[in-house]
Amino acid sequence: MNTPPLLEVRNLQVHFRVFGGYLKVLDGVNLVVRAGEKVGLVGESGCGKTTTMKAILRILPEPPAQIVGGHVLFRGKDVLKMRPQELRRLRGRGISMVFQDPTAALNPVFTIGQQLGDVIRYSHSDGRVDAGQIRLKALQALKEVALADPERLLDSYPIQLSGGMRQRVCIAMALATQPELLIADEPGTSLDVTIQDQILRLLHNLVVERNTSVILITHTLGVVREVTDRVYVMYAGTIVESAPTKVLFANPMFPYTRGLMQSVPRLSGGGVAEGIPGRIPNYLNPPTGCRFHPRCPHVMEVCRHEKPPVFTVGEEHYVACYLYAS
Amino acid sequence: MTPILEYKNLKKYFTVGHRGLLRREPITVKAVDGVSFVINKGEVFGLVGESGSGKSTVAYTTIGMYRPTSGAIEFQGESLFTKEGKRPRHIKKEIQIVFQDPGSSLNPRRSVKEILELPLSIHQPAKKHIGRVAELLEMVELPVDYMYKYPHALSGGEKQIVAIARALATEPSFIILDEPTSALDVSIQGKIINLLLRLRQEFHLSYLFITHDLSLMRNVASRVAIMYLGKICEVAEASEFFRNPKHPYTQMLLSSIPVVSEEEEKLKPKRVQSRGEIPSPVNIPSGCSFHLRCPYKMDICPRVDPEMVDTGEGHYVRCHLYPVQENSRPVAV
Numbered sequence: 001m002n003t004p005p006l007l008e009v010r011n012l013q014v015h016f017r018v019f020g021g022y023l024k025v026l027d028g029v030n031l032v033v034r035a036g037e038k039v040g041l042v043g044e045s046g047c048g049k050t051t052t053m054k055a056i057l058r059i060l061p062e063p064p065a066q067i068v069g070g071h072v073l074f075r076g077k078d079v080l081k082m083r084p085q086e087l088r089r090l091r092g093r094g095i096s097m098v099f100q101d102p103t104a105a106l107n108p109v110f111t112i113g114q115q116l117g118d119v120i121r122y123s124h125s126d127g128r129v130d131a132g133q134i135r136l137k138a139l140q141a142l143k144e145v146a147l148a149d150p151e152r153l154l155d156s157y158p159i160q161l162s163g164g165m166r167q168r169v170c171i172a173m174a175l176a177t178q179p180e181l182l183i184a185d186e187p188g189t190s191l192d193v194t195i196q197d198q199i200l201r202l203l204h205n206l207v208v209e210r211n212t213s214v215i216l217i218t219h220t221l222g223v224v225r226e227v228t229d230r231v232y233v234m235y236a237g238t239i240v241e242s243a244p245t246k247v248l249f250a251n252p253m254f255p256y257t258r259g260l261m262q263s264v265p266r267l268s269g270g271g272v273a274e275g276i277p278g279r280i281p282n283y284l285n286p287p288t289g290c291r292f293h294p295r296c297p298h299v300m301e302v303c304r305h306e307k308p309p310v311f312t313v314g315e316e317h318y319v320a321c322y323l324y325a326s
Numbered sequence: 327m328t329p330i331l332e333y334k335n336l337k338k339y340f341t342v343g344h345r346g347l348l349r350r351e352p353i354t355v356k357a358v359d360g361v362s363f364v365i366n367k368g369e370v371f372g373l374v375g376e377s378g379s380g381k382s383t384v385a386y387t388t389i390g391m392y393r394p395t396s397g398a399i400e401f402q403g404e405s406l407f408t409k410e411g412k413r414p415r416h417i418k419k420e421i422q423i424v425f426q427d428p429g430s431s432l433n434p435r436r437s438v439k440e441i442l443e444l445p446l447s448i449h450q451p452a453k454k455h456i457g458r459v460a461e462l463l464e465m466v467e468l469p470v471d472y473m474y475k476y477p478h479a480l481s482g483g484e485k486q487i488v489a490i491a492r493a494l495a496t497e498p499s500f501i502i503l504d505e506p507t508s509a510l511d512v513s514i515q516g517k518i519i520n521l522l523l524r525l526r527q528e529f530h531l532s533y534l535f536i537t538h539d540l541s542l543m544r545n546v547a548s549r550v551a552i553m554y555l556g557k558i559c560e561v562a563e564a565s566e567f568f569r570n571p572k573h574p575y576t577q578m579l580l581s582s583i584p585v586v587s588e589e590e591e592k593l594k595p596k597r598v599q600s601r602g603e604i605p606s607p608v609n610i611p612s613g614c615s616f617h618l619r620c621p622y623k624m625d626i627c628p629r630v631d632p633e634m635v636d637t638g639e640g641h642y643v644r645c646h647l648y649p650v651q652e653n654s655r656p657v658a659v
Contacts, residue, residue, distance in 0.1 A: 044511040164603050192376040193538060194600040197582035219511065222584025249586060263512045265519075265541040267568065267583065267590040272545050275516035279481050 004076055006213050007033040007056070007095075007181055012070035014048075014055055016283075017063055023283035025051055027237040027291065028070070030310075033181065038207065038214045040224035040245065042260075043234035046280050049217045052234075053183050057095060058087055074181075092123055096179040098203075100186040102166035106158040112169055113138055113154030116176065123177035141172040145202060164195040168202070175206060181213045188223065200227055221264055225249055230316070233257045236281055236291040243317040253319045255296050290321070298323055327366040329402075330500055330532045331388070336361045336397035338383050342608065355607045357383040359556035360397070362634075365500075370526065370533045372547030372564065374540060374579070376604050380556040381536050385502045388534065389423045401500070419449050422493035426505040428485035432477040438463075438488055439473035445495040462491040466521060483514035490522065494529070502534045507542070519546060540583055541590075544568050549640075552576050555607060555615040558634070562641040572643040574598060574620045614646065622647060 014026040026048050033039050043049050054060045056072050058079060072079040074094060082090065099105040107115060116138040121129060135154065142150035145168040158166055167187060174182055187203060188196030204227050207214050216228055224231055224245065231248045233241040233256070241254040252258045259276035278295035281287050287294050293303040302322050311324040338358040345351050358380045365371040375381045386392050388399055390406065390413050399406045401417055408414075425431040432441055439459050446455040460470045466487045477485055486506060493501050503522065507515040523546065526533060537543055543550055544564060551561040552575065560573040571577050577598040585591055602619035605611055611618050617627040626646050634644045 044513060162603050192604070193540070194376065194578055194582045195603060197584075197600045200584075220584055221512075221586050225586055226584055260513060261586065263516050264586050265515075265539070265545045266587070267541045267544055267580075267585055267593050269544050269565065269568075272516045272519045272542070274520060276513040277517075279483070279514075 005032045005073075006035045006037075006075065007031075007215075008071075008073040009052070009056065010071040010073070012052065012055060012072065013068045014051055014060065015066045015068050017066065018284070021284055022066075024286055025237050025283050026055070027286070027307075029234075029237070029239055031232050031239060031242070033213050033215060035180070036211045036213055037230065038204075038216065038228045040228035040231040041215055041217045041234060042219065042221060042224055042231060044219055044260075044280060047234045048237040049234055050185060051237075053097070053185060053215065053217060057091055057097060057183070058082070059091075092119070092177040093179060095181045095183060096174040096177055097183040097185065098167075098170050098174045098187050101190050102163060102170045103158065103190075105170050106166060108158055111155050111157055112142075112161075116141060116154070116169070116173055119173045119176050137176065141176040142169070144175070144206065145169070145172045147172075163191050164199065167191060167195075167199050171199070171203060171206070175210070175212070178210070179212065181215070182207060183215045183217070185217045186219070187216075189218070189220070196223075203227070221249075221260065233260070236286065237283070238291060238320065240292065240321070241317075241319045243314070247314060247317050251314075251317075253313060253317070253324060254292075254321050255298055255323070256292050327369075329364045330367045330369075331365040331534070332398075332400040333361055333363050333384075334398045334400065336384070336387065336399060337395045338380075338387055338392055339395045353608060356556050356610060357607060358387070358394075359610075361553075361556070361558055362397075363551055363558065363561060365532060365534060367532055368526075368530060369549065370523075370535050370547045372543045372550040373534060373536045373553060374538060374543055374550060375553035376538065378555075378604050378607055379553040380607075381553050382504060383556075384553075385423065385504050385534065385536055388502060389421060390418070415449065419496040420498050421500050421502070422496060422498040423502040423504060424486070424489050424493050424506050427509045428482065428489045429477075429509070431489055432485055434477050436476070437473065438475050438477075438480075441477075441488060442473070442492055442495055445492060449496045458495075462495055465494060465525070466491045481514075482510050483518060486510060486518055487521065490518075490525070494525065497529075498531070500532045500534070502536070504536045505538070506535075508537065508539065515542070522546075540568075540579060541585070552579070555604065555610055557615065558644065559616065560641075560643045560645075563639070566639065566641055568593060570641070571595060572637065572641065572648065573645050574622050574647070575616050578619070 009029055009031045012026055012029040016023040016025055029052050041049050055067060067080060117134045120134050120137050138154060139150050142153055147153055147168050188199050218224055228245050231245050232239050235256045241257050252261050262273040263275040265272050276295055281291060289305045290303045290308050293299045300322060308320045308322050310318045310320045313319050313324050336358055337360055339354045339356050341352045342355050343353045345353055373381045387394055393407055442459045442462055443455045446458055459473050463470050463472055468487055507518050535547055547564045550564050550567045551558050554575050560576050571580055577595040578600050581594045581598050582600045598621055613628040613630050614632050617623050624646055632644050632646045633650055634642050635648050635650055636642055637648055
């Protein structure tokens with residue numbers, strides 16, 4: 001592709017200062033999102049998915065967090081070097097985010113209308129927009145996420161809504177600013193499976209309609225398979241494999257990705273696989289070389305000392321593992 | 327097959343407030359509203375439902391945290407709820423539970439040894455328990471020196487294994503597993519599930535397995551029941567259940583599952599797309615409580631609550647699409 005990517009993360013390193021040293025959480029994350037692309041980011045809890053996204057939006061608490069290296073380029077401009085004013089413009093109109101828990105993402109003491117109105121007012125940088133217009137736009141936003149009776153909802157408080165409705169409101173808020181990139185952090189995880197299905201279908205339809213790029217963060221592999229074009233697999237602060245979604249599910253290569261795929265219980269039956277032995281490493285003293293080597297069934301001598309480079313194993317299929325050297 | 331637990335028209339209502347002129351009319355939540363089923367010895371009985379469907383209330387009533395509003399639960403023919411109020415200790419010993427979140431079900435101030443000793447000291451007082459604690463840890467494949475650790479030093483998976491060891495301490499015959507792996511990562515889930523299945527074989531346990539993960543259910547349960555707003559809508563053998571789901575709600579649940587392979591995709595019912603949300607249990611819809619979300623809704627559905635029908639081969643369904651035969655009576659599952 002000739003067009004420059006919408007978002008490019010290069011060798012991003014984030015450390016957290018704690019008592020007794022630094023947690024070396026992100027260890028050189030590289031990822032690319034092109035315009036209109038739906039990208040999945042998969043990994044277990046604690047692997048750094050959310051830290052990466054927060055670093056992209058510059059909403060990490062600094063300190064204790066420290067971005068010690070790398071670049072985050074949004075439309076070619078480095079987010080890490082932006083002034084507060086530019087950052088404000090980036091958040092919202094450039095990139096917006098839907099969080100995992102809609103209950104925590106909404107303020108309980110303001111009505112939906114007030115919160116949605118704030119987002120809409122904020123997205124007009126000149127501030128010249130009257131209350132009537134805001135209300136109209138808010139109504140429009142609620143209608144787009146298929147919420148019934150939007151008039152009444154505007155004057156409701158979050159507590160009066162069900163979990164699924166709250167998540168729809170959060171999606172409406174995230175899309176009301178017409179962002180170019182939407183980051184969805186486990187948007188269905190806190191909801192029931194039938195509601196999750198509805199939310200994912202809604203999100204999918206909305207972003208396809210607007211040609212918004214998406215980064216979907218999740219630990220549910222099935223969700224990634226259904227809604228993304230390309231997937232990054234993350235383990236202990238590094239991207240270990242990336243591939244087009246179909247390729248990854250047909251032919252996972254990194255030992256961790258394989259273990260993860262086998263761990264998912266199948267609807268067709270046949271028992272549950274043992275999973276991957278061991279646990280995610282301590283970030284205070286992460287393993288040298290490949291961070292997966294203490295749990296890897298195919299570990300070699302070189303894995304213990306040298307961080308593996310990224311090998312190309314197919315079209316757009318990259319694996320950071322010495323098994324695929326040469 | 328001998329039954330180990332029998333649920334007979336179990337009802338549990340909660341009063342959540344009062345309304346009316348004098349605030350004397352109670353507002354009730356019908357968390358469990360007439361549930362009947364049997365769990366056989368050695369079986370893994372799966373109970374599935376969305377949040378608010380009453381599946382945890384069934385579990386907590388079984389363990390004795392709640393007294394039922396009406397109906398009964400019988401453990402090997404003996405009623406779990408007697409007039410005197412207190413449950414006899416020999417029954418308490420037989421029925422144990424593993425909760426969803428091991429982070430909050432283990433006391434952070436107690437070492438693993440103290441956690442495992444507590445049930446032992448209640449059921450076998452005046453005895454030294456250290457040997458038995460070591461034995462329990464071996465049973466669940468944890469190093470014996472873990473007994474001196476505190477919960478904060480354990481990973482999520484290890485904590486859950488300690489909670490399982492605690493449930494095993496009294497040598498129960500029946501264990502309730504209330505979403506035992508939903509707080510854990512998928513790569514750890516397999517280990518816990520396989521441990522539970524192995525323990526079941528070794529110690530001839532029966533399980534009531536509660537989860538919302540149908541893919542997992544397919545792999546562990548021998549029979550599955552689906553709950554919706556306090557009632558059971560369908561019960562069947564696990565394989566039959568996934569091959570031939572009959573209730574529209576079951577079909578909706580199955581078609582909502584995100585799966586990881588084409589092969590599984592083919593198993594999902596295509597016709598039913600998820601819509602609507604589970605209504606508040608304070609205002610349960612009239613007739614069949616699912617009619618607001620049902621794609622096959624008929625005139626009769628909002629008026630009459632359907633009865634459980636036996637459709638053969640141990641497959642029971644409560645839906646007007648499967649009418650009661652003239653000569654058959656309502657059935658107990």
